Amino acid sequence: MTTLSSRITSISPGGDDGWGLFRRARAMKAAGLPVVELTIGEHDRRTDPAILAAMARAAEGGxxxxxxxxxxxxxxxxxxxxxxxxxxxxxxxxNVLITTGGQGALFSALMAAMDPGGRALIVDPYYATYPGTVRAAGGVPVAVPALPDAGFLPDMDALRAAAPGARCLTINTPNNPTGRVYGRTVLEEIGAICAEHGLWLISDEVYDTQVWSGAHLSPRALPGLAERTIVVGSLSKSHAMTGSRVGWAVGPEAAVAAMTDLSTHTTYGIPGYVMDAGLAALGLGAEFEAGIAEPFRRRRAIVERVIGPSRLGLVPVEGAMYAMIDVRPTGLDGTAFAEALLEAERIAVMPGASFGAVAAGHVRLALTVADDALEEALGRMARFAGAL
Structure with a gap:
């Protein structure tokens, strides 16, 4: 009997990782039930008409x-x-390779950093695709905890213990799902560990325009780190272009040349008219990017006002378009709370376990509905938690 390769069947190990709840909420909504979806990071505005017009002109122009x-x-x-x-x-x-979204840049960076069977360190909680992308690139994902009681910042002792023999470390700041922004001291310590053990540092910075507290610092800007850092970037979040799949990897020229060779044998690039739209998007400037980010700044304040005084715990929302909520005071874990909330209130949130074991006592909210709808849903969520 013909079988599939273990390489592809091992990308996702199976089992319900919390995304079953997302699919159930979508099915309920398709059936006509009034579900408020606070699950995925999809803007509640579409790509700007000026960007779409540039895309159309480029396509019609050949x-x-x-x-x-x-x-x-x-x-x-x-x-x-x-x-x-x-x-x-x-x-x-x-220093730049254009990729099929940030996800394409992440895969390319991991392929550049690891040999088959190589250990790739990822900070738990992590963006949901990280472990599978490591496996797809032939590596072994190794989780380094960023514990709730330490504010979801990486445990440096655990990172030092895991670093010997590893090939790379992937970080994400501003962070999805936690909303934390890594400061200079944290990044300097991470960089020193990477330098000591010869690790590539893959820095996912797709939320760099969404910083509400502190400032974004790319580790590539720290002394001695540019030659070992590959930055993952994208227009998806900064310009509301999630479906256009315009991303980039930025790193040393030799690494970019090698990743370009990989693109030749995998994606063969992204469409020219889409790249022209991306160029037009970047030409809209910082004021446009700030306008895309502003709704999430407002909604952060709504979360703080409604959830802050409630029975639930709120992780500081320093950046990105999410809020991490501690549901342990209710006596439930994140999965049980999310399932009960969906059934009782028709509000869909992501269980923290979708993003790694460390966040199992939490749920993640995407701040991707209109302000009034968000405030109403949060109020119901707080009352639901208070009644448990």
């Missing part, structure tokens, strides 16, 4: 053939200029 695999020269230059301006690190087009 930019529909095979694409330039590392990305068009103009888009790579624009990304390099943006990264240099935001981080202070000299960056040229040779």
């Amino acid at each position: 930019h529909t053939g095979y694409s330039e695999i590392p990305g068009t020269a103009a888009l790579r230059r624009a990304v390099a200029e943006r990264v240099a301006a935001r981080t202070g690190v000299p960056t040229g087009p040779g």
